[in-house]
Amino acid sequence: MSFRHFLLTLLGAATLTSAALAHAEAAPPLKVVRIATISFANNGKVGHTAESAVLDNDGWLQAELKKRGIGLEWVPVSPAAVGPQVNEGFANGRIDFAGYGDLPSIIANASGIQTRLIVPGGPGSNTYLVVPAGSAAKSIKDLKGKRIALHRGRPWEYPFSKLLAANGLTFNDVKIVNLNPQAGAAALASGSVDAFFTLDDAYLLADKGVGKIIWDSKQSSPDWKMRAELWGRKAFIDQYPDVTQLIATAHIRAAHWSAQEANRKAYYQLATGSGIPLSVVEREYAGDITPWKDRFSPLYDTFLQDHYRDEVVYARNAGVIHADLDYRTLFDTRFVDAALKDPALAGFWAARRSQ
Amino acid sequence: MSLSLPLPLRGPHWRRVLAHPAFLLVSPLALLALWQAACNSGAVSPQLLVPPLQVWRTALSLAASGDLWLNLSASLYRLAVGFVSGTVLGLLVGALLGTSPRFVVWVGPTFNVLRQVPGIALVPALILLLGVGEAFKIVLVGKAVFFSVALATSESIRAVSGRWSEVGTLYRLSRWQQLRHIALPASLSPVLTGMRIGLNRAWMVLVATELIASESGLGQMMEMARQMFQMDVVMVGIVLTGVIGFGLDRGLRLVQRMLLQRQGGQQ
Numbered sequence: 001m002s003f004r005h006f007l008l009t010l011l012g013a014a015t016l017t018s019a020a021l022a023h024a025e026a027a028p029p030l031k032v033v034r035i036a037t038i039s040f041a042n043n044g045k046v047g048h049t050a051e052s053a054v055l056d057n058d059g060w061l062q063a064e065l066k067k068r069g070i071g072l073e074w075v076p077v078s079p080a081a082v083g084p085q086v087n088e089g090f091a092n093g094r095i096d097f098a099g100y101g102d103l104p105s106i107i108a109n110a111s112g113i114q115t116r117l118i119v120p121g122g123p124g125s126n127t128y129l130v131v132p133a134g135s136a137a138k139s140i141k142d143l144k145g146k147r148i149a150l151h152r153g154r155p156w157e158y159p160f161s162k163l164l165a166a167n168g169l170t171f172n173d174v175k176i177v178n179l180n181p182q183a184g185a186a187a188l189a190s191g192s193v194d195a196f197f198t199l200d201d202a203y204l205l206a207d208k209g210v211g212k213i214i215w216d217s218k219q220s221s222p223d224w225k226m227r228a229e230l231w232g233r234k235a236f237i238d239q240y241p242d243v244t245q246l247i248a249t250a251h252i253r254a255a256h257w258s259a260q261e262a263n264r265k266a267y268y269q270l271a272t273g274s275g276i277p278l279s280v281v282e283r284e285y286a287g288d289i290t291p292w293k294d295r296f297s298p299l300y301d302t303f304l305q306d307h308y309r310d311e312v313v314y315a316r317n318a319g320v321i322h323a324d325l326d327y328r329t330l331f332d333t334r335f336v337d338a339a340l341k342d343p344a345l346a347g348f349w350a351a352r353r354s355q
Numbered sequence: 356m357s358l359s360l361p362l363p364l365r366g367p368h369w370r371r372v373l374a375h376p377a378f379l380l381v382s383p384l385a386l387l388a389l390w391q392a393a394c395n396s397g398a399v400s401p402q403l404l405v406p407p408l409q410v411w412r413t414a415l416s417l418a419a420s421g422d423l424w425l426n427l428s429a430s431l432y433r434l435a436v437g438f439v440s441g442t443v444l445g446l447l448v449g450a451l452l453g454t455s456p457r458f459v460v461w462v463g464p465t466f467n468v469l470r471q472v473p474g475i476a477l478v479p480a481l482i483l484l485l486g487v488g489e490a491f492k493i494v495l496v497g498k499a500v501f502f503s504v505a506l507a508t509s510e511s512i513r514a515v516s517g518r519w520s521e522v523g524t525l526y527r528l529s530r531w532q533q534l535r536h537i538a539l540p541a542s543l544s545p546v547l548t549g550m551r552i553g554l555n556r557a558w559m560v561l562v563a564t565e566l567i568a569s570e571s572g573l574g575q576m577m578e579m580a581r582q583m584f585q586m587d588v589v590m591v592g593i594v595l596t597g598v599i600g601f602g603l604d605r606g607l608r609l610v611q612r613m614l615l616q617r618q619g620g621q622q
Contacts, residue, residue, distance in 0.1 A: 084581050091400040111402050111584040149487075153582030178579055179487065183568040186479060192486025320583055 030240055032071040033247065036086050036098035039076035040274045046076070050271040051099055054254040057270075061250035070243065079274075080180045083107070083153055086231075090115055096236040097247055101155025102227040103320070106312055109330060110321035114234035116332035118244065119251040121298045124225035126284060127159040128202035129215040131195045132188060138214060140167050146194035147175045149184035153320060156226045158311050159217060160197045161318065163224070171318065185210075199226060200276065200284040207280075218288040223307050223354065225290070237332060248335035249342075255296035256345055264292060294352065298340075300333050301351035405587040410594065413587040422576070427595070429571040433489065434554075434561055437496025441557070442550055445501040449508025449546075454534065470502045474560040478567055487568045492561060499560050500553035507549025511542030543618060547611040554607060558600045573599075 040047040048056075052074065055061060062072050075095050077085040083104025089095035091113045108115055131137045137146075140163055150160055164170060177184075177193055181201060188196040189210045196202075196211065205211035217224035230251050237244045258267050264285075271281045285292075308327040315321045340346055387407055393399055394406040405413075417423040451458040452466065474495045485491040515538055523533040565574025573592055580588035 081582075084584070087584050088403065091403045093400070107582075107584045113400070113402050113584075151582070152579060177487065177570050178575070178582075179568055182479075183482065183487065186482040187487040187568070190483050190486040192482075192488050322585070 030070055030243060032073050033065065033097070033243060034073045034075050034095045035247070036077050036089055036095045036100070037074045038079050038082055038100075038274070040079060047273040047275050048074070049099070049274055050258070050267055051251075051254065053270040053273055054258055054267070055250055058250065058254055058257065060253060061246060064246050064250075065243075068243075080182060083155070087111075087113060090231075090233050093233070093235070095233070097230060097232045099230050099251075100228055102229070102308070102311060103153060103155045103158055103315065105231050105330070106308075106315050106325065106327075107153060107321055110315070110323045110325045115231045115330075116234050116237055117229060117300075117330050118232045118237070118248050118332060118335055119230040119255070119298050120300060120304050120336070121229055121255050121296045124222060124227060124290065124295045125156075125199050126225055126288070127156045127163075127197065127199060127217045128213050129163070129195060129197055130188060130202045130205055130211040130213055132191055133209055133212055135194065135212070137195065140164065140169065140195075140215060143195050144169065144173050145175070147177055147192075149177045149179045149187050149193040149196040151180050151184065152176070152178045155228060156197065156199060157320070158314055159224045159226060161314055163197075163215065200280055203280040203283055204276075218290075220289075221354075222290045222294065222303070222352075223310075227307070232332075241334075245335050245338060249339040252298050252336065252339045252345060255298055256348060259293045259296040259348075261292060293349065297349040297352065298336050299349055299351050300331055300336065301353070303352035303354045305331075306354040402584070403586055405590055410587050410590045414591045414595075417588065417591060423591075426571055426573050426576040430561060430565065430573045433492045433572070434496055434557060437493045437557060437561075438500050438554060440493070441497035441500030441553065442504050444497070445504025445549070445553070446508055446546070448501070449505035450512065450534065450538075452505065452509035453512025453538070453542075454530070466502075466505070470506070474499050474556075475563055478564060482568060487570075492564050492569070492572075495564055496557040496561050499557040500550070503549045503553030503556065504546065505549075507545045507552075508542060511545035512538045514545075515541040540618060544611070544615055547607070547614065551604060551607045551611070554603055555600060558596075558603060562596050 035052075037052045038049050065072055075089065077089070077098075082100050086095065086098040086100045087104055087108040089098070090108060097118070105115060105117070129140060131143075137143055150157060161171070164173070177187065179187055179193075181198055184193070184196045184198060185201065185205055187193045188205060196205070202211070202213050202216075206213055230248070232244055232247070257263055268278060268281045268285070272278050305327070308330060312321075312325050312327045316324065390404075390407050394401065394404055414423070448462070448466070452463065477495065477498070478491075481491040481494060485494065512534075519537050519541065520533060523537050528536065561572075562574040562577075565572035566578045567574075569575040569578075573596060577589050577592035580586070580592070
């Protein structure tokens with residue numbers, strides 16, 4: 001191939017690409033809504049989170065979308081890197097909605113990816129501090145100067161910062177080893193870290209005799225739990241507000257079902273779909289001072305507002321984000337407001353103040 | 356700059372122009388142009404595909420803050436330690452495999468099975484065994500180099516042992532003399548090639564390992580940036596990984612050429 005031939009080929013390829021791109025820009029009628037969901041490989045089957053399962057079992061959303069000729073596609077993301085994968089999906093427009101963490105959402109919006117909190121709430125997983133089985137450490141104060149495994153940028157980083165601060169410590173007083181949860185568990189088992197800050201997988205480590213839990217967030221304010229809630233891509237919300245309303249309403253229906261004490265056992269069962277044993281799910285939710293119903297509250301109350309205000313400040317100070325962000329721009333409350341006009345739902349949840 | 360290009364020196368004028376070393380820059384520049392064009396097209400979100408100039412600026416600020424050197428030196432230290440120990444062990448085991456049939460019977464099957472296991476597949480087991488510190492990364496680098504060098508050494512020794520060893524026997528050379536004067540000089544070139552392949556593999560597996568579990572290093576810099584959605588830093592890491600891998604390969608090629616020239620001069 002001569003040089004001129006090469007240049008011509010390059011030019012041709014560029015023309016074709018730009019033509020294809022111009023074609024893609026015209027807004028097509030909506031055929032499918034894509035919601036990211038965490039997928040777990042579970043004994044050869046693909047498992048999902050309890051929230052997705054409740055929504056799926058309800059069937060209301062699929063039926064409503066079908067009436068409008070719209071499909072529903074669950075886009076799987078790996079539990080090892082939910083935040084980055086969802087943010088990348090939002091950035092390149094491959095997903096429209098995702099139920100995921102608060103800190104990754106703050107990172108996305110500070111980087112210029114516009115998303116909005118559509119429905120607050122979610123199970124509010126507890127956070128745990130695990131040390132090796134033979135460790136003498138009894139509290140985080142004993143871990144000053146020690147190595148702690150923590151996956152940075154994940155939604156449990158903020159609760160960890162609160163735990164440090166409440167004990168008069170800062171990030172500079174410990175040595176953080178940035179490891180994903182799987183590597184963190186292995187590092188704890190091999191003794192190459194002195195502690196591991198994580199979610200309910202802590203019980204698995206305790207059950208295997210590898211680690212022991214020296215602290216959990218059950219007796220703390222709900223702000224110490226990991227928040228994961230429904231976020232939507234702003235461009236999609238602006239373009240299809242009616243479809244967004246359906247998604248929001250479906251999530252509130254699911255939250256309403258989950259929040260009822262009568263469905264608690266069934267919810268536990270659905271939570272095992274992620275591959276976590278029922279005994280762990282039961283322990284995760286046992287002995288918790290946060291009322292069961294509140295875990296699913298979709299209200300943009302003072303508690304939620306303060307949480308995001310403080311977390312944005314934390315992220316900026318800790319260098320997790322590199323631009324200022326007004327937390328109030330993250331909320332799009334109209335969909336929850338509309339959904340809660342339903343008499344069956346109105347007044348079900350009461351607003352909380354921050355504690 | 357002396358470059359030996361496999362192009363005819365004589366020929367029409369334009370052919371000589373095309374042989375100019377400046378044309379080595381064509382493909383990198385074309386890649387840069389495509390990258391910039393993709394950014395301009397707006398098809399990919401600017402948060403995901405950062406324009407080249409901004410990546411360059413990020414690289415400069417990372418270099419100025421010292422972050423880059425910290426991570427780079429951590430990675431290169433692991434590579435150096437792993438490479439040296441992998442090469443020494445690889446030469447030893449390779450020489451034994453190439454000369455001792457009994458060693459082949461004892462160790463050969465295990466050697467060949469372990470050789471098939473990709474380094475990255477060993478990560479979970481190695482973390483449990485050695486922890487997430489330096490040791491397991493150095494072992495992975497060493498493993499990548501060891502098998503390439505050992506294989507090249509044993510095969511090349513076996514390849515020369517035919518007619519040349521008959522000559523050696525004729526001269527009544529001892530086994531050590533045969534190894535020293537016949538097998539080793541003859542296998543220099545393939546062994547150096549084995550080292551080069553090993554070094555390339557080691558670099559790739561090291562960066563991949565640092566992505567999974569590390570406190571520092573080029574791979575860790577990229578992983579942390581991905582979590583914080585700083586795609587410019589991720590791209591600095593990608594470009595640097597490629598450039599360093601290329602530089603290491605070129606460097607070893609140069610060493611290889613110099614050693615072979617010296618060997619040629621002696622003979």
